[in-house]
Amino acid sequence: MNSARVKKFYYLMKLGREFELAAKREYMKGNIAGFLHLDIGQEAVSVGTMQAFDKGDVFTHYREHVLAIARGMEPKHIMAELFGKKTGVSKGKGGSMHLFEPKLDFYGGDAIVAGHLPIATGCAYARKIQGENAGVFAIFGDGASNAGAFFESINIASAWKLPIIFFVENNYYAIGTHISWVSPFVELYNKAKNYMPSKRINGMDVCEVYNAVMEAKEHIENGLGPYFIEAETYRYEGHSMSDAGKYRSEEEIEIFKRRDPIENLKKKALELGIVDEKYFQEADAKVEKVVNEAVEFAASSPEPEDYELFEDVFCKECENALP
Amino acid sequence: MLYREALNKAIDESMAADESVVILGEDVGRYGGSYRVSEGLFSKYGEKRVIDTPIAELSIVGNAIGMAIAGLRPIAEIMTVNFSLLAMDQIINHAAKFRYMSGGKMTIPLTIRMPGGVSRQLAAQHSENYETLYSSIPGLIVLAASNATYAYYGLKSAIFLNDPVVFLEHELLYPMEMEFKELKNFDPFKAxxxxxxxxxxxxxxxxxxxxxxxxxxxxxxxxxxxxxxxxxxxxxxxxxxxxxxxxxxxxxxxxxxxxxxxxxxxxxxxxxxxxxxxxxxxxxxxxxxxxxxxxxxxxxxxxxxxxxxxxxxxxxxxxxxxxx
Missing domain, CATH: 3.40.50.920 (Rossmann fold)
Structure with missing residues (x-):
């Protein structure tokens, strides 16, 4: 464990956690609407993956706020997007599920389960012929691993030896459906192992996630084709804010909470003496400030103008052709 | 000029002019295209840019969207409009919506060519006109080429437009000999x-x-x-x-x-x-x-x-x- 890296992991995971808690509060107050999928409990995956995969293109599903933060998107622009404001990362037109930032090669927020996997695969094809070896990172949930788009994508990526990491965060539940009811395997790396190197890791441990993605990155950068990682993880909250999560027992949730990625990282770092208590206090204070500022920024930002309804449907050239 | 030759000429010239133009679909490469539209392109431009795909329409269009995001100008060929229904999620939920739901940050310069219409005794699953399905979707451009001149100029325009275009062709037209007019000014959106x-x-x-x-x-x-x-x-x-x-x-x-x-x-x-x-x-x-x-x-x-x-x-x- 490297001190600087641990500090970074801690800060980003804590920022992710507090950002999501703030989003939850703002949702309850009515400042955020629609579907809001919280990442609470899964921060080790979001932060560990993005810290390791620091170049290349990232395609994500809709539980992506913390991935976006860890990729370098400003929390205030994400919060403003959740509020539906003009200053949001997608000008208030996308919302929680659609955070795109081409400048960061972050094509996040696809809300059609598995829909982004063929797109990520096509992008990996382009990167290969363009000679860009950083490749592509595609993250999705256990539910997506049952969809046709998933199987088409691992087939094509493997047939064409594409530089892409398929990363499934297995939190066991597709909304309220347990993976064991609908898949022959609970351990999902089994689905890809005939196509590419595939492994299952502990997704509650940010260092393990980071190391696994570093290894996968080296594999794809060396032109060895795709790589598959399954991370076992858990969301403490429901699927979205409209899910009370009654299908899970308190005991089950408690088992995973004992494996909390943030608390355990802190505990381990203190035990090993590589980061002192003072750093954690400072990090927590900074997180609080950043999250508060994000909420204030979002709350005080203007609504989109009426004319913006008709903007961004087409490029200017095509827009001018419309009646 | 044959209708299919006009389409071929448009693709060929676009690929020669801009190396970001690629074509993908079932049998478009080594086979030369089910209606011979991509004939000769594989040997000329090679397997990297003339891509034989599996029979997986969702992926043909999905992959093409990913290529477009990466800066290519893909032309996806769907063998017949009926099969495009398998790619409908990618066309409508993704290609048509990315620009808008990203607040204008995403650009998808994608052309999806689809032969369709009632040909000759191909029965219900290979004879269809789905133009209303696509032309009712905000975010899609839908062009329909009835003749060699429009096939050539319209397809070239589609390839270089910065938005997703559904480019409709008719199966009975491919072998038809047609007059080809050289045009100085061309507007793909004009009747x-x-x-x-x-x-x-x-x-x-x-x-x-x-x-x-x-x-x-x-x-x-x-x-x-x-x-x-x-x-x-x-x-x-x-x-x-x-x-x-x-x-x-x-x-x-x-x-x-x-x-x-x-x-x-x-x-x-x-x-x-x-x-x-x-x-x-x-x-x-x-x-x-x-x-x-x-x-x-x-x-x-x-x-x-x-x-x-x-x-x-x-x-x-x-x-x-x-x-x-």
């Missing part, structure tokens, strides 16, 4: 006035253009001077050209191979009544495909779609009924 006339406006597109041209000969014999408009672009729809024609002729007929209910003609009629209601001397006549899946039997197949003979009969009957 073509195929023939000027003063008595009656007929609006059509794709293969029905030729059925209308046949019918026109008979109508001329009956003393009717017909103006024929070929739409070329189904979205955006060139309602200006339509409205100007109706101002002159006061009468309008739409001829489409598409099913009548909810077909392309339904939208055109709606726009005409908004824009030209007081110019019309009679209700607009829709001559369209019957509301049945396309049958295999040749006699029934021909009964299910407009033919020159039926077009003439229906127009004469409509004129008599309306006293025009």
């Amino acid at each position: 073509e006035i195929v023939k000027e006339g003063k008595d009656l406006t007929i609006i059509t597109y794709l293969k029905m253009r030729y059925d209308v041209l046949e019918a026109e000969k008979e109508l001329r014999k009956a003393g009717i001077d017909v103006e024929i408009i070929d739409l070329n672009s189904l979205r955006p729809l060139d309602i200006e050209t339509i409205a100007n024609s109706i101002k002159k002729t006061k009468k309008c007929v739409i001829v489409e191979e598409d099913h009548k209910t909810g077909g392309m003609g339904a939208e055109i009629v709606a726009q005409i009544q908004e824009k030209c209601f007081y110019d019309l001397d009679a209700p607009v006549l829709r001559i369209a495909g019957e509301d049945v899946p396309i049958p295999y039997n040749r006699k029934l197949e021909l009964l299910s779609i407009p033919t020159p003979d039926k077009i003439v009969k229906k127009i004469l009957k409509w004129k008599a009924e309306n006293g025009i």
Whole structure:
């Protein structure tokens, strides 16, 4: 464990956690609407993956706020997007599920389960012929691993030896459906192992996630084709804010909470003496400030103008052709 | 020039001019394309840019979107519009919406070519017109090439537009020898006035253009001077050209191979009544495909779609009924 890296992991995971808690509060107050999928409990995956995969293109599903933060998107622009404001990362037109930032090669927020996997695969094809070896990172949930788009994508990526990491965060539940009811395997790396190197890791441990993605990155950068990682993880909250999560027992949730990625990282770092208590206090204070500022920024930002309804449907050239 | 040669020329020249242009689809490479549109391109540009895909339409379009995000200008070929339904999620939920839901940050320069229409006895799963499915979606451009000139210029425009374009072709047109006109100025969104006339406006597109041209000969014999408009672009729809024609002729007929209910003609009629209601001397006549899946039997197949003979009969009957 490297001190600087641990500090970074801690800060980003804590920022992710507090950002999501703030989003939850703002949702309850009515400042955020629609579907809001919280990442609470899964921060080790979001932060560990993005810290390791620091170049290349990232395609994500809709539980992506913390991935976006860890990729370098400003929390205030994400919060403003959740509020539906003009200053949001997608000008208030996308919302929680659609955070795109081409400048960061972050094509996040696809809300059609598995829909982004063929797109990520096509992008990996382009990167290969363009000679860009950083490749592509595609993250999705256990539910997506049952969809046709998933199987088409691992087939094509493997047939064409594409530089892409398929990363499934297995939190066991597709909304309220347990993976064991609908898949022959609970351990999902089994689905890809005939196509590419595939492994299952502990997704509650940010260092393990980071190391696994570093290894996968080296594999794809060396032109060895795709790589598959399954991370076992858990969301403490429901699927979205409209899910009370009654299908899970308190005991089950408690088992995973004992494996909390943030608390355990802190505990381990203190035990090993590589980061002192003072750093954690400072990090927590900074997180609080950043999250508060994000909420204030979002709350005080203007609504989109009426004319913006008709903007961004087409490029200017095509827009001018419309009646 | 053959219609398919015009398409080939457009792709070939685009690939030669810009190395970001790639083509992908089932059998587009080594085989040369199911309708020979991509013939010769594999040997000329190689397997990296002329990509043979598995039979997985969702991935053909999905992969193409990813390529477009990475800076390529992909041309995805779907073997027939019926199969495009497997890619509908990618076309509608992804390609059409990325620019908008990213607040204008994403650009998807993608062309999806689809042969379609009623060919000859291919039965219900290989004979379809799904233009209304696509032209009703905000974020998609829908072009329909009925002739070699538009096939060439329209496809070239589609390839270099910075938005997703559904480019419709008709299966019966590929081997047809057609006149090719060199154009100085070209607007892909502009309808073509195929023939000027003063008595009656007929609006059509794709293969029905030729059925209308046949019918026109008979109508001329009956003393009717017909103006024929070929739409070329189904979205955006060139309602200006339509409205100007109706101002002159006061009468309008739409001829489409598409099913009548909810077909392309339904939208055109709606726009005409908004824009030209007081110019019309009679209700607009829709001559369209019957509301049945396309049958295999040749006699029934021909009964299910407009033919020159039926077009003439229906127009004469409509004129008599309306006293025009």
